Amino acid sequence: MSDVVLSDTDRGVTTITLNDHDNRNALGPDLIEGLMDAIDAADDDPNVRVIVLTNNGTVFCAGANLKNRNQGRKGSPTGMDLFSRFRASPKPFVGKINGHCVAGGMGLAAAMDIAVAIDTAKFGFTEVRIGVAPAMISVLCLPKMRPADAASAFLRGNRFLAPEAARLGLINDAVPKDELDTAIDAIVEDLRLAGPNAIAAAKSLLTTVPGMSVDEAFAWTAELSADLFRQPEAAEGMAAFREKRPPSWVSEIDS
Numbered sequence: 001m002s003d004v005v006l007s008d009t010d011r012g013v014t015t016i017t018l019n020d021h022d023n024r025n026a027l028g029p030d031l032i033e034g035l036m037d038a039i040d041a042a043d044d045d046p047n048v049r050v051i052v053l054t055n056n057g058t059v060f061c062a063g064a065n066l067k068n069r070n071q072g073r074k075g076s077p078t079g080m081d082l083f084s085r086f087r088a089s090p091k092p093f094v095g096k097i098n099g100h101c102v103a104g105g106m107g108l109a110a111a112m113d114i115a116v117a118i119d120t121a122k123f124g125f126t127e128v129r130i131g132v133a134p135a136m137i138s139v140l141c142l143p144k145m146r147p148a149d150a151a152s153a154f155l156r157g158n159r160f161l162a163p164e165a166a167r168l169g170l171i172n173d174a175v176p177k178d179e180l181d182t183a184i185d186a187i188v189e190d191l192r193l194a195g196p197n198a199i200a201a202a203k204s205l206l207t208t209v210p211g212m213s214v215d216e217a218f219a220w221t222a223e224l225s226a227d228l229f230r231q232p233e234a235a236e237g238m239a240a241f242r243e244k245r246p247p248s249w250v251s252e253i254d255s
Contacts, residue, residue, distance in 0.1 A: 006033030006056075006168045007041065012049040012253030013188055014042040018119065027104050029064030029076050036077045036085060043089055047253055048192045049199075051089075052184065053112065054096035060121065063103025066130075079104060082137060085195060086111040090200030092191050096184045097171065102126050102159065107137025112142055113203065115171040116183045117162040123170065124159035144169040145209070195233045195249055 001174075004020035004216070016038045018025040025031065042048045064079070086093055100107070100122045107122075109115050117123075124157030125134045126139075134141070134154055142150055149168050162174035175183050191199065203222060209217045228234055233249070240247035246254075 003030050005038055007038040009042070009045070010049060012047055012048070012192055013052060014038070014045070014048045015052045015054065016042070017054050017056055018061065021057045023059065023065050023067070024059040024062035025055055026062045026065035026067075026106075027079050027082070027101075027108070028067075032077050032079060032082050035082055039085055039087040039089065043091060048091065048255060049196055049249070050094060050188050051091055052094045052096050055099050055133045058099045059105075060097045060099040060117075061108045062124070063105050068183075079107070079227065083111050083136070083140060084106055084202070090196070090203065092199055092203070094184060094187055095171065096180065097121055097162070098177075098180060100206070101165075103134070104137055106134070107140045109165075110137065110140040110170055111132065112171075113206075113254030114186070116173045116175060116180065117165065117171050118177040118180055119162050120172040120177065121162040121165075121174070122159045123162060123165040125153050126157050126159065128155065128157040130253055141170060142149070188230065193246075193250060195237055195247065198228065198230060199235075201228055 004018070005020050005063065008015050008017075016035065018031065018035075020028075024029070035240040039051070042051050043195060045056045058190055081084070086212050092113045093111070095109055095112030095117075097115060097117035098121075100117070101117070102122065102124045102178070103126050106123060106125060109117075125137075145153070162171065165171050166174045173183065194202075204224075205221070209221065212220065235246050236249075
């Protein structure tokens, strides 16, 4: 794995850290490939229950790496591949946004299942100010935003602080820097208590139901619910609840 992306796993949690200081963690070929490798490794490890994405330095992600935009190796993954990978993963992604986040970085933040930023971090769809548009990341960001808010942010290209990004629905919360670890730890602990198959099913609800008609959604979710109740994970979860003990999936990663 490239040193522009660091990865560490502890007690069922993989922390992936963007570490490309020289390029402000911009989405260039090396960073994208490193991220994809780290995600694949975490997905392939059955003991990993949660993936936290964070950054070193003062910038979470400055968007596309314009200096080497056309220097990717043939067949190397693209930004579209990366964003699709977050959606396809059955595991939850938590964004621990410890710095500024603009342009394509907004897509990276929006790709997280849950995200919290330091309240001094600046956000913005700044693409229009260099003559392009937030095209690909709109697929991730628009479902989270009111149309009026999206129009203003996309067209103006202005920067705004993390509390405004939370109001717009792009992240879940903004907290003081010295409270970020505590906020993320609380989210991670909640996710560790959930059944891994249940998490995967919940992620599928979030991506599938909005594209269905009401009748289709009721039929599909009824089938999904019945299947989940038939699984060993549900039996173990309900037994643990009755017996007032942690379920086996928690004990496995705490042992």
